[in-house]
Amino acid sequence: GENVEQHPSTLSVQEGDSAVIKCTYSDSASNYFPWYKQELGKRPQLIIDIRSNVGEKKDQRIAVTLNKTAKHFSLHITETQPEDSAVYFCAASMRGFQKLVFGTGTRLLVSP
Amino acid sequence: SQTIHQWPATLVQPVGSPLSLECTVEGTSNPNLYWYRQAAGRGLQLLFYSVGIGQISSEVPQNLSASRPQDRQFILSSKKLLLSDSGFYLCAWSPGTSYGYTFGSGTRLTVV
Numbered sequence: 001g002e003n004v005e006q007h008p009s010t011l012s013v014q015e016g017d018s019a020v021i022k023c024t025y026s027d028s029a030s031n032y033f034p035w036y037k038q039e040l041g042k043r044p045q046l047i048i049d050i051r052s053n054v055g056e057k058k059d060q061r062i063a064v065t066l067n068k069t070a071k072h073f074s075l076h077i078t079e080t081q082p083e084d085s086a087v088y089f090c091a092a093s094m095r096g097f098q099k100l101v102f103g104t105g106t107r108l109l110v111s112p
Numbered sequence: 113s114q115t116i117h118q119w120p121a122t123l124v125q126p127v128g129s130p131l132s133l134e135c136t137v138e139g140t141s142n143p144n145l146y147w148y149r150q151a152a153g154r155g156l157q158l159l160f161y162s163v164g165i166g167q168i169s170s171e172v173p174q175n176l177s178a179s180r181p182q183d184r185q186f187i188l189s190s191k192k193l194l195l196s197d198s199g200f201y202l203c204a205w206s207p208g209t210s211y212g213y214t215f216g217s218g219t220r221l222t223v224v
Contacts, residue, residue, distance in 0.1 A: 034212040043202060043215040044156070089156060098144065098163055098209050102156040 006103025023090035024072040032093040080110045114139035118216030131190040135203030143205040145186040150200040
């Protein structure tokens with residue numbers, strides 16, 4: 001079935017540490033993998049995405065890696081800051097790429 | 113530039129009452145449109161999506177329905193609300209397949 005698993009569900013780090021969130025997907029035809037950040041009470045916002053023809057993408061302190069063979073992708077945040085605290089969702093394109101299926105979310109807490 | 117409008121921001125409705133949430137997109141044509149629901153502290157559940165006028169795909173059996181009367185208008189409705197319909201409803205759009213979504217600001221619905 002269409003499924004995206006995300007781990008861990010919660011992650012606590014100290015300011016300045018790195019954080020890694022991992023996702024696996026079920027549809028081998030998936031070709032688009034975005035990551036969203038949702039602050040409390042607000043809408044999810046796209047922070048980075050990657051397509052299946054690319055293995056890694058970076059944007060300042062954020063990077064995403066994709067392993068198509070293993071069907072998993074990861075979000076890496078370096079030098080974490082308290083403002084990085086939020087819920088992060090991964091997603092993968094499904095069903096002819098008309099929709100995204102989201103992971104269950106990771107609550108990241110960065111302590112000063 | 114493209115913008116997405118969703119209203120109302122908050123809504124308190126009694127059980128058994130009807131519901132109508134509206135979402136409109138500006139600055140683009142023929143967008144893909146989506147309705148998601150998010151229960152408190154939970155993930156994003158896809159309810160409906162539409163790739164064109166009059167084309168609605170339903171993901172989860174429920175007492176909700178969706179319509180797309182115009183190219184950039186997406187409406188979520190219910191004839192009789194249940195307590196379990198409470199949640200944060202998010203409309204989203206994308207320019208096509210395999211693109212990230214832009215979410216609206218959301219409607220927080222409380223059924224009492």
